[in-house]
Amino acid sequence: MxxxxxxxxxxxxxxxxxxxxxxxxxxxxxxxxxxxxxxxxxxxxxxxxxxxxxxxxTKDDLFERVVRREAEQFFATLDRATSGRDPRQAVIEAFTLGVRLVQDSTLYSRIVESEPELFGLFSRSDAFPIRQFADGIAHTLRRCGADLPDADLANIADVLLRVALGIIVFPTERLDISDDAAVRDYAARYLVPIIGSSPNLS
The missing domain is CATH 1.10.10.60 (Homeodomain-like)
Incomplete structure (x- = not known):
């Protein structure tokens, strides 16, 4: 037996x-x-x-899948939060949800606190998650009515994502990321103008 x-x-x-x-x-x-x-x-x-x-x-493959699964949950939430909104409103929702995700996620909080260099490694490769997050933001903006060439929209999404990551990984006293209202106001004041100069993004 x-x-x-x-x-x-x-x-x-x-x-x-x-x-x-x-x-x-x-x-x-x-x-x-x-x-x-x-x-x-x-x-x-x-x-x-x-x-x-x-x-x-490899461990990298395993970690990538773990983060990919969290990203899928994030974008499912983002899709619901941006339903019926215009691109500028979508930027505010994406930024606010992204900040909250890092705060609420034990995994991301651990990376930010003890291994922030991992975000840098991701940003210099074609692998997930940086590129997929940017693609997801571009998709959300497109679904909310953004009318720009794909390359321009991808670059805008990439800039928005990197600004958000910079604020999360390197906190500033100018923004209390635990305050949702403050985060939304910050996005409206400083991130929405990034797309505001694009006449077709309305």
Whole structure:
């Protein structure tokens, strides 16, 4: 009789992926991305290392999927928040939700506090999440009525995202990011004008 594996029997691929991603998120939150390792994640998830490696060949791949999943949740929320709004209102909503996301997310808060250089690494590659976040913002602006060439809209979205990240990673006394009203006013005063000079973005 074949001996049973000490790992959990998760037959459905989706369930396995979800278990691994949930566990990886917890480990990243607790130890940071750099100190986390696949062996620990596998043990905590109750699966074998080979199971994790088959789905996520490297820790970077695993971390990318964890962040991608959070981004999907963020843009689902953003889609609801910007429904029926114009592009300028969408900028305010996107900025406010983005700031709140980092504050409410233990994972992002951990990165901001202990490993902010990771944001820099993302920004210098074609990999997720910086590019996908910018693409998502551009998509939201387009859906809200922005009428610009794709390249111009992508650049505007990229600038808006980098301004927001800069404020989050390098806080300023000029803005209390815990105050939603102040965050909205800041976006209206200083970010909306970035798109205001574009006549077709109305």
């Amino acid at each position: 074949q001996s049973q594996s000490p790992t959990r029997n998760l037959d459905d691929g989706t369930d396995v992926d979800r278990t691994i991603l949930d566990t990886a998120r917890q480990v990243f939150e607790t130890y940071g991305v750099r100190r986390a390792n696949i062996e620990d994640i596998a043990a905590r998830a109750g699966v074998s290392r080979s199971t994790v490696y088959r789905r996520f060949p």
